[in-house]
Amino acid sequence: MSKRNLPLGTRDELGPAMARKQQIIQTIQTTFSQQGFAPVKTPVLEYADVFTGMNGGNLGTYSLPAEEEQLVLRPDLTMPIARVMSTTGIVPPVKLSYSGDVFRRHKRHTGGYDQITQAGIEIIGYPGSKAEEECLLLAGQLCTQLQIKQFTIELGNAGFVDAVLAALPLAEPARAELKQALIAKNLSTYQDRIKPLVNSPYADFLQNWPWLFGPLDTVLAQVEKLPETPGVAAILADLQRVAAFLKRYVPNAEVTLDLCSSAPQPYYTGLSFHAYAAAGDYLFSGGRYDRLLASFQQTPLAAVGFAFDVDALVASVPVQDASPQQLVYFTEDQWLAAQQYVAKRPNATLCLATSLAAAQQQADQQQAQLIDLSSQEETNA
Amino acid sequence: MLNIALTKGRTEQDVLPLLKQAGVDTVPIENKGRKLIFTDRDRYRTILAKGPDVLTYLNRGSVDIGIVGSDILTEQENDQPDMLDLQVSKCHFVLASTSAFNPDTPRRLIIASKYPHITQTYFDTIGTDVEIIKIEGSVELAPLIGMADAIVDIVETGTTLRENHLQVYNRLQDCSAHLVVNRLALKQKRAEVYQLITNLQKCIQAK
Numbered sequence: 346m347s348k349r350n351l352p353l354g355t356r357d358e359l360g361p362a363m364a365r366k367q368q369i370i371q372t373i374q375t376t377f378s379q380q381g382f383a384p385v386k387t388p389v390l391e392y393a394d395v396f397t398g399m400n401g402g403n404l405g406t407y408s409l410p411a412e413e414e415q416l417v418l419r420p421d422l423t424m425p426i427a428r429v430m431s432t433t434g435i436v437p438p439v440k441l442s443y444s445g446d447v448f449r450r451h452k453r454h455t456g457g458y459d460q461i462t463q464a465g466i467e468i469i470g471y472p473g474s475k476a477e478e479e480c481l482l483l484a485g486q487l488c489t490q491l492q493i494k495q496f497t498i499e500l501g502n503a504g505f506v507d508a509v510l511a512a513l514p515l516a517e518p519a520r521a522e523l524k525q526a527l528i529a530k531n532l533s534t535y536q537d538r539i540k541p542l543v544n545s546p547y548a549d550f551l552q553n554w555p556w557l558f559g560p561l562d563t564v565l566a567q568v569e570k571l572p573e574t575p576g577v578a579a580i581l582a583d584l585q586r587v588a589a590f591l592k593r594y595v596p597n598a599e600v601t602l603d604l605c606s607s608a609p610q611p612y613y614t615g616l617s618f619h620a621y622a623a624a625g626d627y628l629f630s631g632g633r634y635d636r637l638l639a640s641f642q643q644t645p646l647a648a649v650g651f652a653f654d655v656d657a658l659v660a661s662v663p664v665q666d667a668s669p670q671q672l673v674y675f676t677e678d679q680w681l682a683a684q685q686y687v688a689k690r691p692n693a694t695l696c697l698a699t700s701l702a703a704a705q706q707q708a709d710q711q712q713a714q715l716i717d718l719s720s721q722e723e724t725n726a
Numbered sequence: 727m728l729n730i731a732l733t734k735g736r737t738e739q740d741v742l743p744l745l746k747q748a749g750v751d752t753v754p755i756e757n758k759g760r761k762l763i764f765t766d767r768d769r770y771r772t773i774l775a776k777g778p779d780v781l782t783y784l785n786r787g788s789v790d791i792g793i794v795g796s797d798i799l800t801e802q803e804n805d806q807p808d809m810l811d812l813q814v815s816k817c818h819f820v821l822a823s824t825s826a827f828n829p830d831t832p833r834r835l836i837i838a839s840k841y842p843h844i845t846q847t848y849f850d851t852i853g854t855d856v857e858i859i860k861i862e863g864s865v866e867l868a869p870l871i872g873m874a875d876a877i878v879d880i881v882e883t884g885t886t887l888r889e890n891h892l893q894v895y896n897r898l899q900d901c902s903a904h905l906v907v908n909r910l911a912l913k914q915k916r917a918e919v920y921q922l923i924t925n926l927q928k929c930i931q932a933k
Contacts, residue, residue, distance in 0.1 A: 402805055452802075455782050455785060455786070456782070456786050457785070457786075497913075499913065529807060529808065530807035530808075530809050530907070530912070531807070531808050531809065532809050532810050532923070532927070533809075533810055533811035556916075556920060558913065558916065559916050559917075601913070603913075621910060621913065621914065623914060624787075624914070625787075626787070626910065627910065
């Protein structure tokens with residue numbers, strides 16, 4: 346039976362959903378290309394060490410036996426680009442784009458797919474805010490272009506949680522335990538961990554810190570309870586700058602803040618962002634990660650980027666009413682004319698039946714419209 | 727609309743009074759017959775499911791909230807936000823066996839359990855290598871018929887152990903019903919989740 350079965354966690358992609366996926370990838374790639382991003386393709390197979398230090402959540406990696414060092418099917422597309430930057434002598438600043446599949450092993454028999462398609466960009470060598478803005482603008486514009494009318498962009502900062510924790514009058518390991526309960530959103534444990542701080546000036550703020558996410562104004566109002574804390578004012582000013590930018594250039598996106606989560610990956614150093622629609626998975630995620638190259642080289646390099654979860658996009662993009670397929674029947678002398686006819690119509694394809702009757706039968710079976718070029722003496726395709 | 731998966735059986739019975747106090751209309755669930763899905767106006771849709779399945783529904787995003795024992799959360803290595811200990815359906819894990827059991831027997835012990843992950847973690851903590859056999863139910867049988875040296879199992883009062891002439895050699899972690907939230911649903915339905923959790927916290931504190 347195994348040759349008729351798919352391995353767990355995989356699927357075939359076909360039909361209208363695959364056509365839409367291909368179209369979405371094409372739209373994204375065209376936009377990246379038009380905006381001057383150079384495409385880069387890295388191998389599906391990499392050494393496991395490339396991904397050292399990456400936080401994969403509870404998802405595993407596909408490992409392959411190799412003669413000397415362990416190989417994996419890449420679980421991520423950003424770390425390989427860091428490897429490329431570090432080893433090929435490309436001189437920054439550089440703007441790269443990519444699309445491809447990543448492989449993350451879900452728990453067996455839980456319905457998750459292990460092969461996920463991503464498409465994204467990396468802007469390397471620009472430490473300024475314009476790099477972050479170009480990422481957000483492109484991601485927002487593409488969502489709009491793909492007819493996702495309502496979506497939320499959630500902003501965060503990799504330094505906020507640690508800045509507040511550093512200011513709390515707590516010793517280790519109490520500080521680490523508090524952070525763990527906060528990040529895990531384990532309210533029962535969290536309430537126990539903040540008990541020693543009940544008389545500190547932070548008490549009011551701490552009470553609701555695990556809920557410090559949501560609409561921009563609500564979160565900012567809540568942050569006002571926070572006593573003056575080194576580093577926090579600059580982070581908040583930066584987040585407000587980004588929010589104002591989005592309001593101006595991506596007005597259909599609702600902007601929210603999350604100031605109680607950890608950075609998505611250990612290499613994040615500043616802004617982080619995620620986007621989601623009313624239902625479904627995250628549409629895109631990204632941020633600033635100036636520590637990206639840290640596991641490959643001594644010299645840090647500014648980097649900003651984001652990736653679309655293309656499968657989540659496919660699920661969120663509204664389905665257009667497709668016009669019925671056209672089957673184009675033609676004679677041996679009409680090959681070029683028939684090809685031209687098809688090229689101009691997105692739902693047309695050549696019918697390779699050997700007789701008009703067979704072509705009609707095929708059209709009836711597929712509920713397609715038959716276009717008979719053979720009855721036209723001269724075809725004006 | 728918040729979608730909730732509630733573990734059926736004892737957790738369901740223990741948690742329903744809390745949900746009722748927190749403002750959920752639980753009458754349809756109390757009179758459920760053979761139904762598995764219950765709707766409270768446009769506010770809540772509750773489904774009843776087995777404990778491990780609650781996490782499957784939650785991880786797939788089919789429900790926003792799961793109410794499930796912390797034993798299952800630990801065993802399944804849950805990584806969705808485990809937000810609230812509801813402090814009902816309390817029980818604990820034990821290492822138990824017959825009176826003839828000697829934990830210091832100089833050989834690799836065989837331990838039977840429905841919870842291999844929790845068992846492994848416990849023996850890793852005390853630095854002992856054991857062989858674990860997974861048993862799906864009536865774990866007490868394993869030492870009685872000589873298949874295992876001891877068992878790691880969940881107990882509430884210990885009556886089943888006593889009736890089968892098994893004794894407790896060590897008490898492991900406590901467990902209770904917890905409320906777990908799908909990470910993305912927490913963002914997408916923040917206000918509704920906040921309301922339910924805050925109401926439940928008040929009920930727990932008032933107890």
